Structure formats: structure tokens, C-alpha cells
Amino acid sequence: MKIYKDGSFKGIGIGYAGEIEVLVTITKGKINNIKFLSHNETPVISEPAFEHIPTKIIETNTIMVPNVKGCSMSSRGIKEAIMNSLIASGKNKEDMIKEFKNSENLNKIIISKNKYKPVENFDVVIVGGGGAGLSSAIAAANLGAKVVLLEKMAAIGGNTLVSMGGINIPGNDAQISKKIEDNPELYYNDALLGGDGENNKELFKILSENALDTYNWLKEEIGVEFKKNELIHFGGHTVPRAVVFKGKYAIELISKLRKKAENLGVDIRTGVEAKDIITRDKAVVGIKALSDEKNIEFFGSKGVIFSTGGFSGNIEMRKKYNPELDERYKTTNQSGITGDGHLMCERLGVDFIHMSYIQTFPIANPLTGALSHVGASRFDGAILVNKKGKRFVEELERRDLVSKAILAQDGGMGYLVWSQEIESVANRTTNNKAEVNNLIRSDLFVKGSLDECGKKMNINLTTLEDTLSTYNLDVSNGKDQEFNRRGDLLNIIKGPFYIQTVAPAVHHTMGGVKINSENQVLDIKGNIIKGLYAAGEIVGGIHGTNRLGGNAITDILVFGKRAGEKIMKPNTH
Ligand SMILES: Cc1cc2nc3c(=O)[nH]c(=O)nc-3n(C[C@H](O)[C@H](O)[C@H](O)COP(=O)(O)OP(=O)(O)OC[C@H]3O[C@@H](n4cnc5c(N)ncnc54)[C@H](O)[C@@H]3O)c2cc1C
Structure with a gap:
């Protein structure tokens, strides 16, 4: 049986959404209590890890416990935090790291909430x-x-x-307060255009005609709250019509x-x-x-x-x-x-x-496939370049075409490049700190001077500078000569610069x-x-x-x- 030094010790580990801090109390040489001091893990998904991992560690008095399937990043972060507390208590660092690494190789388990009857x-x-x-x-x-x-x-x-x-509801209250005219017919027509007319028309009609009632059911009977007056204008819709959950x-x-x-x-x-x-x-x-x-x-x-x-x-x-x-x-x-x-x-x-x-989403984490919320900088004005520092596609093209274009580049990856002018519009990095930190840890994101960013990402700097000066000239003339980018164009001149490595991932069937x-x-x-x-x-x-x-x-x-x-x-x- 393992013996630890009595006392209370703090430790930090990295979960899915950043740091998890714990306080581990050891009594009579045994792990007796684990208290979470702070974390940002996603509610509901991470709950089984928070319930199971500490209980199991206390029960077995070791961090050699398997991760919970479906929340393995949170499980890992919790164990790492507890490992660091035990190191702080005086346990040998190398031994603890070895034990932690071995625990990561155990088969993940599923926690069942099922009372068994055949x-x-x-x-x-x-x-x-x-x-x-x-x-x-x-x-x-x-x-x-x-x-x-x-x-x-x-x-x-x-x-x-x-x-x-984001959930499309024609005729929702945010549209009414913003005086945006919308109705189920307009919604139906947009969806059919987006689906090249191959949609099951009877089913989409039911969907469009019942969307508003379902929204009211969510609010009135289920108690779901939405962000006040906020709408997303997803691609292919004539008007902004997606309300957003709180x-x-x-x-x-x-x-x-x-x-x-x-x-x-x-x-x-x-x-x-x-x-x-x-x-x-x-x-x-x-x-x-x-x-x-x-x-x-x-x-x-x-x-x-x-x-x-x-x-x-x-x-x-x-x-x-x-x-x-x-x-x-x-x-x-x-x-x-x-x-x-x-x-x-x-x-x-x-x-x-x-x-x-099958639909792909072009801007995802190349290592995990996770959809990138920071990468929505593409909608704010970021450009996509390859390792050579050259643009290769209109950034706001359809999801499938941007995806294919990225895969055709060296290493099957693209690099989103933006600067402070664009960052200050939507604050993508400040609003998605946990994702940014995860990307930095995986060497997929960098912020700094153009020189620093280009070098760190191994992008040809001379070509990248040329690409940016051509693009910025086009922005001042109001037309993107190379790819005819739609929407408003924004300069990419003022540092700090931001470069993010991206790759497409399968999104929807x-x-x-x-x-x-x-x-x-x-x-x-x-x-x-x-x-x-x-x-x-x-x-x-x-x-x-x-x-x-x-x-x-x-x-x-x-x-x-x-x-x-x-x-x-x-x-x-
Ligand atoms: C990152 C991301 C962002 C998205 N954003 C949006 C958005 O903003 N707006 C939008 O309209 N759409 C969005 N989508 C698409 C949308 O979320 C999905 O299409 C939708 O949630 C599917 O809902 P569902 O209930 O059919 O399935 P899911 O919500 O996927 O649930 C299916 C469940 O079935 C369980 N299951 C599977 N097999 C078994 C089995 N054998 N036994 C028991 N259980 C099983 C799964 O574990 C899962 O919990 C997004 C998708 C992703 C991945």
C-alpha cells in the first residue's frame, strides 16, 4: 500500500478547457479528500470524470485509474492535477510521472447508470x-x-x-425586435437552394412550419433561455435567423x-x-x-x-x-x-x-478534428495561406470547397492569418481562451510579430509578406483581385499577428x-x-x-x- 505525507497539497493539471486546480488532503498516509478549487471543463460532458476519477483515486489510493470514455481529456487533467499535488507532498517526481503515463494507457471505461435486470x-x-x-x-x-x-x-x-x-427560427423575437422580416416559406426556399433541391420537401415543410412553435415550447415549457437579441447569420440564409442558447x-x-x-x-x-x-x-x-x-x-x-x-x-x-x-x-x-x-x-x-x-467543416484542429471557434476569424477577415505563404482559395467559399483546397496543400493543412485590425472586431482569441491555450500547447497557434509567427509556423516569410502587401492593396481598392473574396475586406497590417494551423474534419451526415x-x-x-x-x-x-x-x-x-x-x-x- 502507498504511503503519502500527511497534509493538504495543491496541484494543477490541464484538462479539455485549460487548468484544473485541486487540493488533495492526506491523512494517516492515505489520500483522504480531493477538492476542486477551479476549472473550466464543459458541464454535463465532464460530470462523469469529476464524479468517478477522484472517488476511484481515494478508493485505490493511487492515480493508476483509467480515463472515463467520452471525457478523457477532463479525466487526464484531474489525474495530472492530483499527481502534481502528490509531487508537492514530497513523492518522487519521476515515479509519479511514470505512474501517470501508465494510467493513460489503461483501457478507457464507461460509467454506467444502470440498475441491472435482464x-x-x-x-x-x-x-x-x-x-x-x-x-x-x-x-x-x-x-x-x-x-x-x-x-x-x-x-x-x-x-x-x-x-x-445556433438554431434557425423564422419569425423569432430577436428578428422582430431588429425588424427583420422572415417567414417559414422564405426559410424553406433557402434550405432547398442550399440542398440543391434534393431535400425531402414534405419533411422540410414540416420543419419550417413547426420551428416557431418548437422555439416557444422550448422557452415556455422547458424553460430554455436564449441570448437576448442575438442572431447568427449562417451561410446560405437570406436573413439572419439563428437564435443562440444562453x-x-x-x-x-x-x-x-x-x-x-x-x-x-x-x-x-x-x-x-x-x-x-x-x-x-x-x-x-x-x-x-x-x-x-x-x-x-x-x-x-x-x-x-x-x-x-x-x-x-x-x-x-x-x-x-x-x-x-x-x-x-x-x-x-x-x-x-x-x-x-x-x-x-x-x-x-x-x-x-x-x-x-457528407459535410466537412474546413476549420478544425488538425490533431483532434475539434471544430475551431477561434478560427471563425475567417468570417471576420482572416486569410488562408499555405506553407509557401500563398493564398489558395476564397476563404468564404462553401465548406466542402475550402476543405478540399486545404487538403490539396503541403501536409494537408492551411494557415489562417489575421492581425489586430481583425481581432479587435470579434475578439476571437479573448472569447475562446481555453481553445487558444490548447492550440498553443500543440504548436498550432502563435501570436506575435509577422516575423516571429512566420518562423514559428515554418511559413515562407518573403512570400507571406508579398501575399499580405498584395492583399492589403486590394483591400484599399475594395476588390480582392486574386479570389474575389465576398463581403467587407479588412486590412492585415497592424501587429500583433495571429497564425493558426487548420485542417478540415468531417462534420455532418x-x-x-x-x-x-x-x-x-x-x-x-x-x-x-x-x-x-x-x-x-x-x-x-x-x-x-x-x-x-x-x-x-x-x-x-x-x-x-x-x-x-x-x-x-x-x-x-
Ligand atoms: C462541433 C459541432 C457544432 C455544431 N454546431 C451546430 C449549430 O450551431 N447549429 C446546428 O444546427 N447544428 C450544429 N451542429 C450539428 C448538430 O449539433 C447535430 O446534427 C445534432 O446535434 C444531432 O442531434 P441528434 O440528437 O440527432 O444526435 P446527437 O446529439 O449526436 O446524439 C446522439 C446520441 O446517441 C448516442 N448513441 C449512439 N449510438 C448509440 C447506441 N448504440 N446506444 C446508445 N446510445 C447511442 C450517442 O452517444 C449520442 O449521445 C454541430 C455539430 C458539431 C459536431
């Missing part, structure tokens, strides 16, 4: 705990259903939680949906992975699942709703449907988004649509299961599969070739709520 009976079984699954659960429970929601990760939220939190990402949305679901008695089971669909007399009646290596069967007398999200994280599936999107691409998605629902439905004979339409307007899943002959419903990114066809920014969250909430209602009361709309 067979369980409900009215409705929902698979996937993102925005679509939670809103389905609330809608069904509101109509009196006994609902279980299965989530394979240690925390609920899926991609919804980490989204930028706070960071969509934490506000997921926390409030979870609270409402719990209040309605929805049984939320994390750490439970759906493995297959159970049928009887050709109707879907339940789900075979795995939790803590034990098999469980969940039966739903009304049926099953699939809301497992897309398949951006499944490289084999990506390559099958769109061979270009191979291993070179990382993904912006959460680690649980691996097309499980698609695969289970495929085995059942479900029909699919638009599976090759437009293809998925075919449903009818009642959210019922269809088989390859076009017949309804009794008892099987779907909502959210798993559903294909709604967005055509290309989903416009801010349309996914509207989609998952409109159709999530609808699926919960339809499974309880078919044919009510």
Missing part, C-alpha cells in the same frame, strides 16, 4: 440521448408514457451539447431538457449501449443492449425511437459511401457518433437515402434512414416498419446535398418532439 418493460424505448432523443422522451412522457432513454456514453448530450448553439455551446438546452425529462419520470440510463433491434411478428418491440458487459432486453409496448445521431465518426462507413472521406479526415463529432443506429436498421432491412452526402411524415421508418419496399420511429441526424433526406448552418438543431428538436408525440398518438398532425 429484462425490462416500458411503453417507449429511446436509443440515443442527444437533442432528438431527449425531446422525444419529454413529448412521449408528457402523453403519459413510461419511457426509458438509453445512452451508450457516460454522459448524455451527444453532438447537440457541443454544437455552436451560455456556451448548447449546455443550456441539454441541461434543461434533462431536467424536464427527469421531472416527468423519464428513466435515463447512461453507459447502456443498444446492440440490436428485437422484433415480433415483423413489428419492432424492443432493444438488445449491453451494460457493464451484461446483456439486457428493453421492451417498449408502443415501440422504439432511434435518435443515435449521424456516422461522421465511423471511418469505414464514410469510406463505403464516400471514399474520398477516408482516414485523412478527423471529425468534429463527439466520440459516440459512429452510425450504430444506421447499422442496426440496415440489418433489419430499413431503406436509406443520400448516404454519400445528411444521409440516413428514410422516414414518412409520421416519423415512422420505412423499409426498402416503402412499407412502414411497425413500432420503429426515428428522429435527428440519423434521418436522411431532409437537408438534400448540403445542410445549411443552424438547420440541424431545428430539425432534431422539431422531429424529436414529433416522434415522441407520434409514437403515442399516431396520425394526430
Whole structure:
């Protein structure tokens, strides 16, 4: 058994969003208490790490504990902080670092919130705990259903939680106060233009006509709050129409949906992975699942709703449907988004649509694939150059074209370059400090004189200076001669300069299961599969070739709520 020196010792570790500071108390040679003094980790996602890692370290009196799957960066940061406290208590530094490194090699674990019984009976079984699954659960429970929601990760939220939190609502209150005229028809037309007319028109009509009601439902019944009078104007929309959840990402949305679901008695089971669909007399009646290596069967007398999200994280599936999107691409998605629902439905004979339409996001972290919020400097006026210091694409081109252009450069990477004139417009670095610090630690971001930045990033300085003087001359003449950049042009003259390394990552899958307007899943002959419903990114066809920014969250909430209602009361709309 390990013996530590008695006392209280502070330590700092680096998690997902920067420093985590702890105070470790040792009594009679044993780790007795771990107190978190400060951290900025993302709520909900990081909760399992904060619950599990300290408990396990106290229980085993060692930092040799595995990371929690889905929040491994937070787990790592917590362990590193505790390791540094133990080093401060006098433990040998080299031994502790070795122990810490070994703990990083242990298989990640999933913490399960599941009380084990081999067979369980409900009215409705929902698979996937993102925005679509939670809103389905609330809608069904509101109509009196006994609902279980299965989530394979240690925390609920899926991609919804980490989204930028922008949701398009035509006719919203922020538009009204800014006197922006908008309506469902205009919204529908924009989405169809963005999707090259290949959208399922019936489904997008439902989406556009129910967006405002769903927004009011969120505010009035779920208690979701939005940033006052703030709108995002995503590409392809005629007017600014995306309202934004209060706070960071969509934490506000997921926390409030979870609270409402719990209040309605929805049984939320994390750490439970759906493995297959159970049928009887050709109707879907339940789900075979795995939790803590034990098999469980969940039966739903009304049926099953699939809301497992897309398949951006499944490289084999990506390559099958769109061979270009191979291993070179990382993904912006959460680690649980691996097309499980698609695969289970495929085995059942479900029909699919638009599976090759996969969207990439051009400005992501080349090492992790995380979508870059700092890199939104592209919209403020930053230019993209390659290692030679030359521009190679119009920075505001469509996501897929910018992505392809970046991949065609040396090392498959691009460099966003901006300066103080641009930084002072939107304060991207001050508003995203945690991301900037992570990028600096990975040598992907630098701030300083042009000389310092160019050298650090190994970009040809002479060409970069030429590129900037040509660009700045174009800015003074009001026209970008080289790439005809749209929008207002801003000078890149005044230091400090900022250079960020970026690469594209797979972001969204437009293809998925075919449903009818009642959210019922269809088989390859076009017949309804009794008892099987779907909502959210798993559903294909709604967005055509290309989903416009801010349309996914509207989609998952409109159709999530609808699926919960339809499974309880078919044919009510
Ligand atoms: C970084 C980022 C930013 C984005 N920003 C925006 C934005 O601002 N606006 C917008 O409109 N869209 C945005 N999107 C897209 C949008 O977030 C997603 O399309 C949407 O959240 C999908 O919701 P969902 O409920 O269908 O799936 P998700 O929220 O992804 O949830 C699916 C859940 O199912 C679980 N699951 C999967 N398989 C199983 C299984 N076998 N058993 C049990 N559970 C399972 C997963 O773990 C996950 O929790 C963004 C996406 C990303 C990645």
C-alpha cells in the first residue's frame, strides 16, 4: 500500500478547457479528500470524470485509474492535477510521472447508470440521448408514457451539447425586435437552394412550419433561455435567423431538457449501449443492449425511437459511401457518433437515402478534428495561406470547397492569418481562451510579430509578406483581385499577428434512414416498419446535398418532439 505525507497539497493539471486546480488532503498516509478549487471543463460532458476519477483515486489510493470514455481529456487533467499535488507532498517526481503515463494507457471505461435486470418493460424505448432523443422522451412522457432513454456514453448530450448553439427560427423575437422580416416559406426556399433541391420537401415543410412553435415550447415549457437579441447569420440564409442558447455551446438546452425529462419520470440510463433491434411478428418491440458487459432486453409496448445521431465518426462507413472521406479526415463529432443506429436498421432491412452526402467543416484542429471557434476569424477577415505563404482559395467559399483546397496543400493543412485590425472586431482569441491555450500547447497557434509567427509556423516569410502587401492593396481598392473574396475586406497590417494551423474534419451526415411524415421508418419496399420511429441526424433526406448552418438543431428538436408525440398518438398532425 502507498504511503503519502500527511497534509493538504495543491496541484494543477490541464484538462479539455485549460487548468484544473485541486487540493488533495492526506491523512494517516492515505489520500483522504480531493477538492476542486477551479476549472473550466464543459458541464454535463465532464460530470462523469469529476464524479468517478477522484472517488476511484481515494478508493485505490493511487492515480493508476483509467480515463472515463467520452471525457478523457477532463479525466487526464484531474489525474495530472492530483499527481502534481502528490509531487508537492514530497513523492518522487519521476515515479509519479511514470505512474501517470501508465494510467493513460489503461483501457478507457464507461460509467454506467444502470440498475441491472435482464429484462425490462416500458411503453417507449429511446436509443440515443442527444437533442432528438431527449425531446422525444419529454413529448412521449408528457402523453403519459413510461419511457426509458438509453445512452451508450457516460454522459448524455451527444453532438447537440457541443454544437455552436445556433438554431434557425423564422419569425423569432430577436428578428422582430431588429425588424427583420422572415417567414417559414422564405426559410424553406433557402434550405432547398442550399440542398440543391434534393431535400425531402414534405419533411422540410414540416420543419419550417413547426420551428416557431418548437422555439416557444422550448422557452415556455422547458424553460430554455436564449441570448437576448442575438442572431447568427449562417451561410446560405437570406436573413439572419439563428437564435443562440444562453451560455456556451448548447449546455443550456441539454441541461434543461434533462431536467424536464427527469421531472416527468423519464428513466435515463447512461453507459447502456443498444446492440440490436428485437422484433415480433415483423413489428419492432424492443432493444438488445449491453451494460457493464451484461446483456439486457428493453421492451417498449408502443415501440422504439432511434435518435443515435449521424456516422461522421465511423471511418469505414464514410469510406463505403464516400471514399474520398477516408482516414485523412478527423471529425468534429463527439466520440459516440459512429452510425450504430444506421447499422442496426440496415440489418433489419430499413431503406436509406443520400448516404454519400457528407459535410466537412474546413476549420478544425488538425490533431483532434475539434471544430475551431477561434478560427471563425475567417468570417471576420482572416486569410488562408499555405506553407509557401500563398493564398489558395476564397476563404468564404462553401465548406466542402475550402476543405478540399486545404487538403490539396503541403501536409494537408492551411494557415489562417489575421492581425489586430481583425481581432479587435470579434475578439476571437479573448472569447475562446481555453481553445487558444490548447492550440498553443500543440504548436498550432502563435501570436506575435509577422516575423516571429512566420518562423514559428515554418511559413515562407518573403512570400507571406508579398501575399499580405498584395492583399492589403486590394483591400484599399475594395476588390480582392486574386479570389474575389465576398463581403467587407479588412486590412492585415497592424501587429500583433495571429497564425493558426487548420485542417478540415468531417462534420455532418445528411444521409440516413428514410422516414414518412409520421416519423415512422420505412423499409426498402416503402412499407412502414411497425413500432420503429426515428428522429435527428440519423434521418436522411431532409437537408438534400448540403445542410445549411443552424438547420440541424431545428430539425432534431422539431422531429424529436414529433416522434415522441407520434409514437403515442399516431396520425394526430
Ligand atoms: C462541433 C459541432 C457544432 C455544431 N454546431 C451546430 C449549430 O450551431 N447549429 C446546428 O444546427 N447544428 C450544429 N451542429 C450539428 C448538430 O449539433 C447535430 O446534427 C445534432 O446535434 C444531432 O442531434 P441528434 O440528437 O440527432 O444526435 P446527437 O446529439 O449526436 O446524439 C446522439 C446520441 O446517441 C448516442 N448513441 C449512439 N449510438 C448509440 C447506441 N448504440 N446506444 C446508445 N446510445 C447511442 C450517442 O452517444 C449520442 O449521445 C454541430 C455539430 C458539431 C459536431
